[in-house]
Amino acid sequence: MARSLRFIPDGGSLVHITCRTMQGRYLFCPSPELNEIVVGVLGRAQDLHPVRICQVAVLSNHLHLLLDVDDACLLADFMEHFNGNLAKEVNRLTGWEGPVFARRYTSIIVSNEEKEQVAIFRYIAAQGVKEGLVEKVRDWPGVHSLPAILDGEPLKGYWFSRTQEYAARRRRESFGRYDYATEVTVHLAPLPCWKGLSPEQYRRRVAALETSIEEEAARERETTGEPVLGAEAVVSRDPHHRPEKMDRSPAPRFHTATEAAWRLLYDAYSEFLAAFRKAAAKLKAGDRAAPFPRGSFPPGLPFVSA
Secondary structure (H helix, E strand, O other), rough: OOOOOOOOOOEEEEEEEEEHHHHHOOOOOOHEEEEHHHHHHHHHHHHHHHEEEEEEEEEEEEEEEEEEEOHHHHHHHHHHHHHHHHHHHHHHHHHHOOOOOOOEEEEEEEEHHHHHHHHHHHHOOOOOOOOOOOHHHHHOOEEHHHHHHHHOEEEEEEEEHHHHHHHHOOOOOOOOOOOOEEEEEEEEEOOOOHOOOHHHHHHHHHHHHHHHHHHHHHHHHHHOOOOOHHHHHHHOOOOOOOOOOOOOOOOOOOOOOOOHHHHHHHHHHHHHHHHHHHHHHHOOOOOOOOOOOOOOOOOOOOOOOO
């Protein structure tokens, strides 16, 4: 199946990013070392390609990001840096050889409706709890931005300069783990629909979501009788383990609360796609001045910025 064109509406958009590991293996199994690396790589990518990060949650075999981006080029540059460097670090830490990610990241546009933005934010916040891995959001032993939002504390990690470490080894110099590391902060941004709230108001609304997530999970456990796996069991998993079953449900094209909002985004994408195909046909015929739509990646040519 052909990939959809990378598309961000004019003016930017909130996007839900998901990335899955190869064969669903637990290559992101939480540990203090991996956690500080993930946050460090994420913060470094944000420093170089300034997207607004609203939410992040890293599970054992996949991760979620909720990003507020200006255009498709910024998103592509950010994700190239983040995924590329994270894969190298995961291979180094776990001893895995070969690709870490099963495929290119999935990017889903979230409409500007408050109901839908809050729903996606809540979905990512529930990671770890809704699967029955831990009882409370704060019990998750991996990277999760909700505690940082609620406590008002920065999300900090380390960016390790492997180039400097390599040069030090060439000089036969002994060095410690953090001698060539830089502390990095991930700057969390509010949801676009809630950006007018004060920090305290924002935290109260997020705290209400946390409570509803944990209460819903508790009711589900009472109904099914399934126990919580627990953080200790999560961190003891073999990173190379391949689960027998994986969720294969297809990703939606857009996250919307209403059919009208879905239709608006669909029509915008359809218009973008038609203009791209028309320009691509002219380019194939030899017209290098073919007018590609704003926000597109013409084959073999630079990104068309606004």
